[in-house]
Amino acid sequence: MKLKDILFVAITAVLFGIVYLGAVYMGAALTGILTPMGLGIYGYEPFYGIWFLAAVFTTYVLQKPGVGIIAEMLAALLEVLMGNFFGPIIFISGFIQGLGSEIGFAVFRYKKYSLQSTMLAATGCTVLSFIWTGIRSQYWTLSPMVVLGIFVIRLASALIICGFGCKLLADGLAKAGVLKGYALGLGQMTLEEE
Amino acid sequence: MEKLNPFLKGVSILVCGLILSFSYSVLLNGGIIAVSLILLLFFSKARLTSLVKILVPAFVAAVSIFFTGMMFTSGSAIAPEAVSKVESLNFEVMSYSMTSVYNAIQLSSRILAFAGLGVLFAMTTDGEEFVKSLMHQCRLKPKYAYGVLAAFHLLPCIREEFAKAQMAFRVRGIPVTPFSMKPVFAMLVNTVHWSEHVAMAMESKGFDGEGARTYYTVTVIRWYDWCFLAVTVSLLVSGTFLLPF
Structure with missing residues (x-):
């Protein structure tokens, strides 16, 4: 990766970090509301797609293998710098989510960058992160319906926020002409010239 | 500690x-x-x-x-x-x-x-210490380390940019709520520009992500x-x- 790409990834990670911070507040509020019903565990799930944004968005724009993992690791590093209370363990979560996104894009051998591939990447992130949080918070001790609910909400959130959102956002940016220096913007430019 | x-x-x-x-x-x-x-x-x-x-x-x-x-x-x-x-x-x-x-x-x-x-x-x-130590003990490449630090220190500017974008929409009489996406998009356009500019600035100052370099603190x-x-x-x-x- 060139320095330009790294800075692009790092700055998007910072931006999504801000969005993520907002999501944490909303998630905490929602957790508070749901707690008396015993459903507080769902509080953060509707916003889970935001965690995957960095990986899917940057891979979609830069269109190179390995970008997703690097993006999530840099995002994790930035979160540690901003003082996330989970500390260094989020490097692991970041790596796992990045890997999930990589799997999604690898299905098309990093050749195809469309809504299908972003959706697949979002699904990959969801499945892997679900396994990881499952191990960390012992999902098997909870009743299966609650756990299934977690998975469904998380998947829906990932598909909407990450699958659709990334594509919309990136295409919008490419149309605005700011991505000329990156693979996505280049591809769209040559299309228009033809 | x-x-x-x-x-x-x-x-x-x-x-x-x-x-x-x-x-x-x-x-x-x-x-x-x-x-x-x-x-x-x-x-x-x-x-x-x-x-x-x-x-x-x-x-x-x-x-x-x-x-x-x-x-x-x-x-x-x-x-x-x-x-x-x-x-x-x-x-x-x-x-x-x-x-x-x-x-x-x-x-x-x-x-x-x-x-x-x-x-x-x-x-x-200390965040900066952590990045430095990642560079020296974990062999993180300087281009990643300084790229992340640059982005991290842009944070206040990004916040300011967001406030400006919101203000610009208000001036034009477009109502802005904390959830409206338009100012977010405007901010994104500007900050993506920055990433190119910052990279150019770093390289024009002779920053080379690959080669050997000396450090102020190790x-x-x-x-x-x-x-x-x-x-x-x-x-x-x-x-x-x-x-x-």
């Missing part, structure tokens, strides 16, 4: 977190919470007010997961032989609710233990860093095997 090498401290806490992910003991969780609080309060310069502030969301999460555990503990988590031997309904209900309470305590203390470890790192580590690993790693990990491993529940 501040004097420890950030990278090795990070590794120790990461390894502890990993071991903790696969061990299920309430006592161990309690022990970790206690130790990290003691280290924070007596062996670091962390301020009490900021400590409380950072722990509030963790506490909220722990309480909520406690209630989830209470109400939705899976039936299969209960040892059936303990229940089936007796006919008494009272005993059955009691053992079921005991398991629920135990599971709830276990789940919530786990969250707090993870948070304790994380806060122990976050409150005692972080080093001392003997007590290895001690910290050895002590924390061995304590946790022995705790996993020795503590029964």
Whole structure:
């Protein structure tokens, strides 16, 4: 990766970090509301797609293998710098989510960058992160319906926020002409010239 | 705590977190919470007010997961032989609710233990030091390290840019709520421009991500860093095997 790409990834990670911070507040509020019903565990799930944004968005724009993992690791590093209370363990979560996104894009051998591939990447992130949080918070001790609910909400959130959102956002940016220096913007430019 | 090498401290806490992910003991969780609080309060310069502030969301999460555990503990988590031997309904209900309470305590203390470890790192580590130490001890390439630092220090500018974008929309008479996407998009367009500009600026100043370079400060690993790693990990491993529940 060139320095330009790294800075692009790092700055998007910072931006999504801000969005993520907002999501944490909303998630905490929602957790508070749901707690008396015993459903507080769902509080953060509707916003889970935001965690995957960095990986899917940057891979979609830069269109190179390995970008997703690097993006999530840099995002994790930035979160540690901003003082996330989970500390260094989020490097692991970041790596796992990045890997999930990589799997999604690898299905098309990093050749195809469309809504299908972003959706697949979002699904990959969801499945892997679900396994990881499952191990960390012992999902098997909870009743299966609650756990299934977690998975469904998380998947829906990932598909909407990450699958659709990334594509919309990136295409919008490419149309605005700011991505000329990156693979996505280049591809769209040559299309228009033809 | 501040004097420890950030990278090795990070590794120790990461390894502890990993071991903790696969061990299920309430006592161990309690022990970790206690130790990290003691280290924070007596062996670091962390301020009490900021400590409380950072722990509030963790506490909220722990309480909520406690209630989830209470109400939705899976039936299969209960040892059936303990229940089936007796006919008494009272005993059955009691053992079921005991398991629920135990599971709830276990789940919530786990969250707090993870948070304790994380806060122990976050409150005692300077971000810049951590990146430097990643560069020197973990062989992180300077282009990644300085790229991340550049982006991190752009944070105030990005906030300002966002406020400006919101203001620009208001001036034009377009109502702006905290959830409207248009200013976010405007901000994104500008900041993506920056990433190119910052890269150009760094390269024009002679920054070369690959070659050898000299550093103003070099972080080093001392003997007590290895001690910290050895002590924390061995304590946790022995705790996993020795503590029964």
